[in-house]
Amino acid sequence: MDYFLQLLISGMAVGLIYGFIGMGFAMIYRATGVVNFAQGEMMMLVSYIAFTLAGTLHFGFWPMLAATVAISVLIGLVVEVLLIRPMLGQPVFSTVMVTIGLAVILRSVVVLIWGADPMPLNTGLSTEVIRIGPAGLYPAQLYALGLMAAVLVGLWAFFRYSRVGIAMRATANLQTAALLMGINVKRIFALSWALSAGLAAIAGVLIGVIYDVNPGMWTTGLRSFPAVILGGLDSVFGAALGGVLIGVVENLSEGYIGRGMKEIAGFVLILVVLMVRPYGLFGKPDIERV
Template identity: 40%
Template sequence: MSDLLFFIEVSLAGLGSGALLSLTALAFVLIYKATRVINLAVGETLMMGGYFFFALAAGMSLPVWVAIPLAIAGGGLIGAIVERGIIRRMLGESPISVFMVTVGLGSVLVGLVEFIWGTDPRSLPDFMGSAPIFLGEVYVSRKIAISFVVAAVVIAIFLVLFRYWRGGVALRATATDQAAAYSCGINVPGVFSLAWIIGCGTAAGAGMLLGQIGGIAPTMGAFGLSALVVVIVGGLDSVAGALIAGLFIGLVEAWTGTYLGGEYKLVFTFGILILMLMIRPYGLFGTTEIERL
């Protein structure tokens, strides 16, 4: 019985981690869905969200309820600046060129954080509490449980907005056919900016949640690599795929890390990535594109 309870606790922790992976993967999906750009700097934008919150709540002593939206807005501002100042100027360039720009952007953000705050890990001001939560006899970390709930609510809101909100419809129309969206009067450049702002703001919010659990450090961007695996497994243009694949990868990492050792987590994660690329390159729920010559 004790082994079963332990397995359930590990699984719940994995679902909590998976929800954060899904939330981070959502930032990848939003940007790619609208602009066809794989933003490899999402992990570093996540890191910036944690440091923005640290600067506002700890450095400037602002109330948490003020620091949280400002940190998310800071992530959105990064997205707006990058899209307007860099990505839009590269329209028509090869996809690999744009991809490498996002790689360089990630390195710039890491260097900026190390220059301002140094390389030492830091703890964020606690706004979740530390009292444990018990589901019957099963222990669940309060921070992981809250992060799971927040991520689930945010993803559900996005699913509803994509379906019913005018901006969500415009984003889906732009993702389907940019020329047709132009002909229908949709402001496609505005949709591009909106996607980058919302995507980077979402990543910044995920960074605050992740920082509450394990603190912040310039190496936080590595979390974005696991989220990229989630995106590829679920489908680069699928919000539902990001949700399902994130929970799945979170469970796999929790099980392998607990029962086999932490050094095997990435082995299994990227093993799943390689297997998926071999079997279904467009992901579980991604749109299959057929090119005719």
């Protein structure tokens, strides 16, 4: 039982990071209908930026996180304006290819600037394991839980009560109707990329603190993609829950079945779920009149 609880709790901790990345995927897809395959690389880039801030300015965890999120939001806006906005009106496939090209470029840029060796992200956080019953977690993993709760509450309030959040929901439902109602759709697209980049920054900092910073971090973005498929590509909150479920399934499968299962367990899970609910657990089916 103790072994099961250890796998469960540590899987939830990893799943929270998947959830942040998955929410970034869903944020962009919900607003624009485009899957950003550079989300993992964005997360890796801002993690290295956090490493530079911690090393040169000696920021602690919270100041570094705030600065990294702010820088990441600016990067997201620049990417949207320079690379994505010119693709408006073009086939979705073309825009997706732009994100794939961006992903390849970011991988090369990171290695060119920072090198290929793993480096610790020192923020002054304790590395002592905190015992929760039979399970042990690092302080950064507990911070991930608190940050996820705060982000979910903040996004819920933003989408429900703010004018911009309501405009984003309207744009996600039907872009043409949103334009007719006077909503600046281009601005909404830019905001979705900015918010997605901010979520990637939180994930990047947490991964860097827990596992060190390295050029292979982008694969975490690929492994978190099942989370957004599981929760529903158009559901930001579903992606968060999907990330936790994927993290737990990966840990349990590796713990009870064997090594190597962790890499494929998430994809096996979404294959099973999609056969029952093709639009994910919390996604909405597209209904078209013919």
